[in-house]
Amino acid sequence: MWTETPSPIGPLRIVERYGAITAIEFSPYAAGDGRPRGERQDDHPVLAEAVRQLAAYFDGTLTDFDLPLAPVGSDFQQRVWEQLRGIGYGETASYGAIALRLGMTNAASRAVGLANGRNPIPIVIPCHRVIGANGTLTGYAGGLERKQLLLDLERNDALW
Known part of the structure; x- marks a missing residue:
């Protein structure tokens, strides 16, 4: 699942899978890169919390993120x-x-x-x-x- 949020550095697409954030993507978004994203779901709890924390980061009130993360890599x-x-x-x-x-x-x-x-x-x-x-x-x-x-x-x- 994914959602999108505005930010001072342009729209950000936040991707969640199995209860953890797997990607934050800058606009313009890559197409056809093979990453599973699923459907847009703005009210998913993990995605909504990521949006909240990113907004707090950009307004200067959050300095440490507390999100479940699952980056895929070697x-x-x-x-x-x-x-x-x-x-x-x-x-x-x-x-x-x-x-x-x-x-x-x-x-x-x-x-x-x-x-x-x-x-x-x-x-x-x-x-x-x-x-x-x-x-x-x-x-x-x-x-x-x-x-x-x-x-x-x-x-x-x-x-x-």
Whole structure:
């Protein structure tokens, strides 16, 4: 099941399966990617709670999400995504720092970046908080403009 919610970074489609969030998608939405989405159901409890928490995040009153999550990915991707969840609100980390937290060398930064880019639940699993070693913004599946807006939100505590 899925629902859609407005946000300051454009409409977001939230996907639920078996009682957990499996994806948050940026508009324009991908078509034909093979991901199961089912029917739209705005009143599903998990989806309604995700909408509520995202609205609170965007208005600056929520800094930690508490949602059941079930991102689909490889073991390595899962390990990277778990590390992303450890980057606190308003903080950033480099790809190399994430690699080191995983017990790898800085040379694994590229693999971390690829896993980061495959994160199916952006914002809640905060891949926007990962930046280049020199402090610059690097790729983001939602686009660098969205990444900058999310980082600014966490510095200013509200977008709307």
